Amino acid sequence: MPDLRIGIDVGGTNTDAVVLGADGQVLAKAKRPTTPGVTDGLRAALDAVLDQVEDRAEVTRVMLGTTHATNAILERRGLGRVAVLRLGAPATTSVPPLSDWPADLREVVSAGEAIVPGGHYVDGREISPLDLDAVRRFMDGVRADAVAVTSVFSPADDGHERAVEALVRAEYGLPVSVSHEIGSLGLLERENATVLNAALYGVAAHVTDALVTALAERGLGARPYLAQNDGTLMTLEHAARLPVSTIGSGPANSLRGAAYLSGVSDAIVVDVGGTSTDLGVLAGGFPRESAAAVEIGGVLTNFRMPDILAIALGGGTVARSGGVGPDSVGYRIAREALVFGGTTATMTDAAVAAGRIPAGAEEWRERLKAALKATGTGDMSEGIADILQRALAVADGMVADAVDRMSLGRSDRPLVAVGGGAFLLPDHIAGASTVIRPEHAEVANAVGAAIALASGRVDTILPAGDSRTEAIESVKKEARARAVAAGADPSGVEIVDLLEVPLSYLSEPAVRVHVKAAGPLAR
Amino acid sequence: MSLTSIDANDIAALARGCAVLGTGGGGDVRTGSLAAVRAIREHGPVPLTRLADLPEDALVVPLSGIGAPTVSHEMIHGEDEPRRIVEEIERIFGRPPSAIMSSEIGGANGVAPVAWAAQLGVPLLDADGMGRAFPEVQMVSMYVAGLPADLVVMSDVAGNVVTIRPVDGLWSERLARAVCVAAGSHALMADYVLTAGRARGAVIEGTVTRALEIGRATQGAADPLGALQDRLGAARLITGKLTDVERRTTGGFVRGTATIEGTGDDRGRRLALELQNENLVATEEGRTLAMVPDLITVVDTETAAAVQTEGLRYGQRVTVLAWPCDPLWRTPKGLETAGPAAFGYDLDYVPVEELMARA
Numbered sequence: 001m002p003d004l005r006i007g008i009d010v011g012g013t014n015t016d017a018v019v020l021g022a023d024g025q026v027l028a029k030a031k032r033p034t035t036p037g038v039t040d041g042l043r044a045a046l047d048a049v050l051d052q053v054e055d056r057a058e059v060t061r062v063m064l065g066t067t068h069a070t071n072a073i074l075e076r077r078g079l080g081r082v083a084v085l086r087l088g089a090p091a092t093t094s095v096p097p098l099s100d101w102p103a104d105l106r107e108v109v110s111a112g113e114a115i116v117p118g119g120h121y122v123d124g125r126e127i128s129p130l131d132l133d134a135v136r137r138f139m140d141g142v143r144a145d146a147v148a149v150t151s152v153f154s155p156a157d158d159g160h161e162r163a164v165e166a167l168v169r170a171e172y173g174l175p176v177s178v179s180h181e182i183g184s185l186g187l188l189e190r191e192n193a194t195v196l197n198a199a200l201y202g203v204a205a206h207v208t209d210a211l212v213t214a215l216a217e218r219g220l221g222a223r224p225y226l227a228q229n230d231g232t233l234m235t236l237e238h239a240a241r242l243p244v245s246t247i248g249s250g251p252a253n254s255l256r257g258a259a260y261l262s263g264v265s266d267a268i269v270v271d272v273g274g275t276s277t278d279l280g281v282l283a284g285g286f287p288r289e290s291a292a293a294v295e296i297g298g299v300l301t302n303f304r305m306p307d308i309l310a311i312a313l314g315g316g317t318v319a320r321s322g323g324v325g326p327d328s329v330g331y332r333i334a335r336e337a338l339v340f341g342g343t344t345a346t347m348t349d350a351a352v353a354a355g356r357i358p359a360g361a362e363e364w365r366e367r368l369k370a371a372l373k374a375t376g377t378g379d380m381s382e383g384i385a386d387i388l389q390r391a392l393a394v395a396d397g398m399v400a401d402a403v404d405r406m407s408l409g410r411s412d413r414p415l416v417a418v419g420g421g422a423f424l425l426p427d428h429i430a431g432a433s434t435v436i437r438p439e440h441a442e443v444a445n446a447v448g449a450a451i452a453l454a455s456g457r458v459d460t461i462l463p464a465g466d467s468r469t470e471a472i473e474s475v476k477k478e479a480r481a482r483a484v485a486a487g488a489d490p491s492g493v494e495i496v497d498l499l500e501v502p503l504s505y506l507s508e509p510a511v512r513v514h515v516k517a518a519g520p521l522a523r
Numbered sequence: 524m525s526l527t528s529i530d531a532n533d534i535a536a537l538a539r540g541c542a543v544l545g546t547g548g549g550g551d552v553r554t555g556s557l558a559a560v561r562a563i564r565e566h567g568p569v570p571l572t573r574l575a576d577l578p579e580d581a582l583v584v585p586l587s588g589i590g591a592p593t594v595s596h597e598m599i600h601g602e603d604e605p606r607r608i609v610e611e612i613e614r615i616f617g618r619p620p621s622a623i624m625s626s627e628i629g630g631a632n633g634v635a636p637v638a639w640a641a642q643l644g645v646p647l648l649d650a651d652g653m654g655r656a657f658p659e660v661q662m663v664s665m666y667v668a669g670l671p672a673d674l675v676v677m678s679d680v681a682g683n684v685v686t687i688r689p690v691d692g693l694w695s696e697r698l699a700r701a702v703c704v705a706a707g708s709h710a711l712m713a714d715y716v717l718t719a720g721r722a723r724g725a726v727i728e729g730t731v732t733r734a735l736e737i738g739r740a741t742q743g744a745a746d747p748l749g750a751l752q753d754r755l756g757a758a759r760l761i762t763g764k765l766t767d768v769e770r771r772t773t774g775g776f777v778r779g780t781a782t783i784e785g786t787g788d789d790r791g792r793r794l795a796l797e798l799q800n801e802n803l804v805a806t807e808e809g810r811t812l813a814m815v816p817d818l819i820t821v822v823d824t825e826t827a828a829a830v831q832t833e834g835l836r837y838g839q840r841v842t843v844l845a846w847p848c849d850p851l852w853r854t855p856k857g858l859e860t861a862g863p864a865a866f867g868y869d870l871d872y873v874p875v876e877e878l879m880a881r882a
Contacts, residue, residue, distance in 0.1 A: 091680030093602040094558040094638060121707035122594050127680060152598050187597045188554065291836075405838035409766065512593070 004059045006222070007450025008045060009253055009443075010034055010066040013274065013331060016446040017045035019053055024260075024451070028052035029443045038068055039210040046214055059220055061521065063449040064211050065227035065249040072203045073247075073297035076104060079199040080145035081111040083174075085138060086191060087118030087151035087160045091127050097150075097191055102298040109199045111144035118160045119152030122461070122510070127152060130160045132167055139172055146198040147172075150179040150191040156461040175201050182244060182303060184459035185512065189293050189302035196299065197244035204243030208236045225487060225521070229305050231256040231287050231448065232455035232518055235487040247296060248305040250445060255280045255287040255306060257448030258416040261438035267414045268406055268432055270399070271444070272421030274316040275328035277399070279309045279406050282416075286496065286518075304457075311402050315348040315421035319391035324398065338371040338384075339364050347395055350388040351424045358423040396426055403431040418444040455496070455518035456482025464509035472498075472513060479517040493519035528568040529637055529647065529735075531560045536738030541633030542829040543737050543751070544730070546818050548801035549630015549656030550592055551831070554599055556634050562641035569637050570646040572622050574728055579720035581621035583648055584612055585665070586639055587632045589699065590709035595631075598680060604711040605639040607678040611686060612716055615674070621719070624648040626663060628730040629656025629801075639711075647731060652715070654727040654849040655818050658800040660696045662861045664851050665715035668725035675699050675714045679706035727849045747827035748842055757846035758879045760805050760812050761785050761794040762824055765839040781821070781835050783843060794843060796821070798832045803866050805843060812882070813845035814868070816852035816861045817875040820844050845875045 003022040008015065011034060019028040030048030035041040042064075050056060072078050084097045097113040098106050116135055117128035139147070147168050151160040158180040165176040177198035183190030211224050226239040229248035239246065251271070258269040265285035271278045281288040287306035294305045312326035316333040329336040329344055336342035338349040351357070352368045372384055403415065415432035417425045418441040427435050440447060458479045462471040476495055483493045497516035529537065537559075538552040545552075563569065577583070586605065588595060605623075613619050623643065625636040628651035640647040652663035666672065672695040675687040685702050689695040695714065703710045717725065737754055744750040752759060763785040770779040778799055785792035794812070797804040802819040805812045813819050821830045824840045851857050853874065863870040 088598070090601045090603065090682060092599040094600045094604075094642075095554060095561065099557045099561055100553075119598075121598070122591070123707065125707075127598070127707075185593060185597050187599060188557070292834075408837045 002058045004053065005450045006046070006049060006059055006062045007446040007448070008042065008062065008064045009250060009445035009449055010038055010042060010064070010068065011250055011445065012067060015041035015045040016443045017049045018440070018443050018446040018450055019049050019059070020447070020450045026440045026447065029440060029446070031443065038066065038207060039214065042210060043214050046218065050218060056218065056220055059222045061225065062211070062215060062220070062222045063225045063227060063233055063452060064207070065253045065445065065449040066207055066246060067250055068207050069200050069203055069243055069246045070248075070296065072200065073105070073196060076108045078203045078206065079108055080202045081143070082109050082195050082198040083111045083139065083142045083144035083147045084113040084191075084195055085135065085147060085149045085164065086113075086115045087130060087149065087164065088127060088187075089115045089117045091119065091152060092187065095188065098195065100188065100300060101192070105297060105299065109195065112138070112142040114138040120154075120157045120160070122153060122156070124157060130163055132163070135164055135167060136171070139168065144174065146175045146177060146201050148177045148179075148191070148195040148198040150187065150194050152187060153461075154178075154180040155184055155190075155459050181242065184302055184514070185461070186293070186302045189300050192299045193244055193301035193303045196296065196301065197242060200243035201240070204240055204246070208239060212236070227253050227449045227452055229303070230289070230455060230516070231306070231452060233452045233487060233521065234454070238486050244303065251278055251280055251306045251308045252287050253448030253452070254278070254418060254445040255282055255448065256285070256452060257444035257446070258282070258418045258438070258441070259285050260447055260451050261418075261440055261444055262414075262416045262436045264414055264416065264436065267416045267436070268403055269416045269418060270403070270422075270425060271419040272417070272424050273314045273419050274333060274421065275312070275314040275330055276310050277313045277402075277419075277421070279311070279402050280306050281406055284496070307406075309402055309406055311398055313347065313395055313398055313424075315346065315424060317347045319345045319347055319350045319388055321387050321390075324391050324394045339368045341371065345384060345387060345391075347391065347424055348421070350392040350395070353385060353388045354392050356423050356426070395424065399425060400430045403429055407431045417441065453518045454483055454486040454488035454521055455516060456480065456484070456486055456488075457514070457516040458482065459512070459514045461510050461512050464511045468511065472515075475513055475515050476517070479515040483517040483519055487521050488519035489522040493517050528570045529563070529731075530568045531563045533735060534559045534563070534634065534637065536742055537637065537731070537735050538634050538738065539741060539828065540734030540737035541628060541630060542831070543755075543820050543822070544633065544654070544734055544818070545629035545656040545829060545831070546801045546820050547798060547830070547832040548658065549627060549632060551596070552631055552634045554596070555631045555638065558600065558638035559634055559641070562638040566641045566644060569640045571649050571731060572646040573649050574719055574722055574726070577621055577719035579718065581719040582612070582616055582618060583622050583624050583717050583719060583722050584609065584620045584713050585624045585626045585652055585715055585717075586636055586711060586713050587626035588635060588709070589660075589712050590703050594708040598707060598709050600635075600711060601680045602642060603682065604678045604680070605643055607682065607684045608676050608711060608713050609643055609645070611676050611684050612713060615686070616716075620645055622646045622648040624726065625651040625731070626714070627651060627653045627656055628734055629653060633734055648726070649731045650722070650726040650728045651730045652726060654730050654852075655816070656801055657861055660699065660714070661692045662865075663715065664727050664849070665717065665725050666692060667851055667854065667857045667860050669856075670715055670717060670721060670725055672714065674716055675712060676716070677702050677706070677710050677712045679710045681706070727851065741827045748822065748824060751822065751827040752844060755844060755846045757844040758813070758875060760819075760843040760845055761789050761792055762787060762842040763789055763792070763794070763840075765835060765837055765841055768835045768837065779832070783841060786840070796843065797868070799866060800832065802832065804863065804868055804870065805845060811870060811873070812878055813875040814863050814870055814872060815866060816848040816857065818846050818848055847875055
């Protein structure tokens with residue numbers, strides 16, 4: 001039986017949808033404006049691609065990538081109130097929870113904070129016995145929608161976090177976000193991510209409800225999934241537990257989609273939009289992850305995100321005699337660019353003037369010529385032509401510079417150009433072996449969602465001695481189990497990433513181990 | 524500029540300045556900044572005092588956090604650790620301290636003492652023991668000045684207080700490290716507790732103010748790099764792009780070399796920067812441009828923010844600045860303690876300003 005997959009990406013401007021066939025071919029694609037409540041844009045894009053499918057019953061899976069969680073944090077909208085518990089007293093009291101949060105976000109999110117006895121040393125001993133009565137006293141005094149629990153060194157020993165989770169669920173009936181499921185070492189950053197996660201439960205429910213309702217309305221029996229920040233998928237149950245993981249899924253999907261459409265697994269991917277260009281790196285088919293801490297809505301977190309370099313250059317970026325942008329006409333490009341009959345010189349005009357024209361839009365060349373003539377006498381149009389030419393040279397320099405920064409000195413990899421503004425890019429870019437322009441590049445993000453795998457990861461500390469090999473095997477097993485829990489087919493799960501970092505200045509040699517397992521979705 | 528106290532609004536500038544004085548090392552200033560802001564909000568601004576304002580017998584307590592960076596990022600200091608150390612010192616000397624001092628102004632240990640001083644309600648001395656950052660406990664001005672390392676007081680997150688009476692600096696380091704490991708690889712330490720009288724000439728004065736001024740000069744400046752260079756009186760060794768970072772482990776230390784290729788006016792030049800925890804020696808075509816104990820800091824060319832050695836990455840647009848260390852480090856004992864030979868480099872020390880004059 002044919003097995004169709006629908007990938008949907010809800011971006012800031014557009015909601016894209018694609019249908020992939022059993023052989024992986026793109027059978028249908030659509031772009032619709034994103035709507036404030038997500039739902040209408042989602043329905044419109046879904047309907048647009050379903051109209052091109054003969055038998056809806058053949059759709060078995062629907063994968064959704066969304067910026068909804070990110071926007072909720074940036075706009076402080078729809079966030080739940082979180083009781084913030086740290087286990088570690090008497091350690092860590094010099095910097096209480098949420099110390100570095102913007103005041104307005106803290107006001108919206110925090111239902112109260114406490115540091116209670118508990119947590120572990122780096123060598124596995126308890127800092128203090130876990131004080132469950134102190135947990136109860138704190139919980140009795142707060143009114144919260146959810147609880148976030150962060151214990152010192154929980155990536156190495158999650159016992160105290162699990163005990164508090166069990167207590168809060170049993171005695172208070174609230175959802176609990178536990179830090180060892182969310183971040184790695186670095187207490188404050190992991191705690192921040194854990195609190196954001198707990199604040200997003202309601203937002204996540206809204207998105208999953210919208211998806212489930214949209215599917216039900218259309219009589220689709222397909223299984224739904226959500227995309228996460230590493231370019232893999234989660235079941236809705238998993239996403240309900242870890243909504244913070246959906247943050248950053250847009251760039252990750254775009255990177256994975258670019259790999260799929262171009263057939264290369266190691267490349268620099270350049271996604272050119274209307275106001276900005278995102279650069280990322282594909283390594284072994286997955287996005288390269290950022291080494292630095294990631295800030296979301298003014299809050300520093302340490303969960304892994306694709307390493308993205310954004311530059312202020314897009315199809316709507318304004319070209320002027322002084323240079324390029326950073327302002328853009330954005331969605332008004334269809335009215336304001338010279339090529340569309342407007343009066344603003346944009347980078348789209350600059351590209352067209354240099355003969356860089358999207359496939360099927362050859363008439364833009366003549367339209368731009370006409371627009372330049374209409375701007376005045378020969379002298380003036382020459383002036384604008386000059387500006388466009390110089391702006392394009394500046395833009396090419398910006399791209400080459402950004403590619404160089406992302407390449408880390410390697411210039412032997414191809415560059416995959418995707419996004420609606422990909423035609424802006426030249427055919428030769430220093431730092432890349434070739435420039436590949438795959439078909440369907442304008443919906444690479446939705447394609448990336450549709451082809452994603454399910455994954456699981458573990459980040460912990462292990463002794464570096466004789467027991468190391470055995471310990472790493474058990475960590476691999478745990479990562480595989482987490483991938484299966486996220487929806488992967490047990491027979492297809494593989495370890496896709498294993499990183500060991502030795503730790504210094506400890507009595508017993510130890511290593512920090514990061515393992516990621518991924519595999520195709522179970523049928 | 525005369526400054527009488529440090530307020531919460533000063534912490535960002537102080538942290539920026541401490542990072543510059545960290546010469547690539549000294550640890551992350553972020554956690555200490557958060558602790559300082561909180562402690563000031565809770566207890567009020569921290570008075571800054573000069574050595575000249577203290578009576579001869581006033582007690583000064585140098586404080587620093589010691590341990591593994593990975594651990595200090597996860598198991599943050601408890602609020603009571605400084606108080607326990609100070610109470611023990613009061614018991615030993617029979618009087619309370621008049622000021623606490625940063626042992627190391629460069630990096631994390633330059634900012635965190637503001638939090639400790641606020642919690643204790645004790646002024647902070649406008650001085651430190653290095654004027655920069657160094658990796659080893661004996662690389663402090665008090666050691667160079669010949670003060671005895673005969674007392675160490677440590678406290679940990681559990682509430683333990685340990686007093687060590689070592690026979691010399693070697694034992695001081697050995698025993699303090701053993702205590703630190705037992706305490707979970709993270710502890711607070713006071714060593715070289717001294718009177719104001721003995722501190723004269725044995726500490727590097729004015730460094731807290733200097734860090735603040737460095738931070739303020741660059742924050743919001745139209746030309747942050749120029750402002751920083753002026754404020755430091757620094758030589759600009761090169762402006763360019765980081766093209767290679769090589770790290771290797773030898774003798775238990777991570778050593779590395781960063782290569783910076785010149786851009787703009789420096790096109791065609793290539794600078795090699797030798798690193799351990801800190802930036803130690805800068806060379807160009809075999810010619811040394813600057814060396815430890817003079818200060819060498821890598822900054823972002825656009826923002827003039829300091830880049831730590833572990834944060835060096837290919838492709839960064841950076842400028843390397845170098846400027847003279849405190850004269851104390853240029854004495855024979857100072858150079859023996861923290862000169863190029865102390866870090867394993869077969870180089871005769873030449874001050875950076877002389878090297879620049881030859882260029």
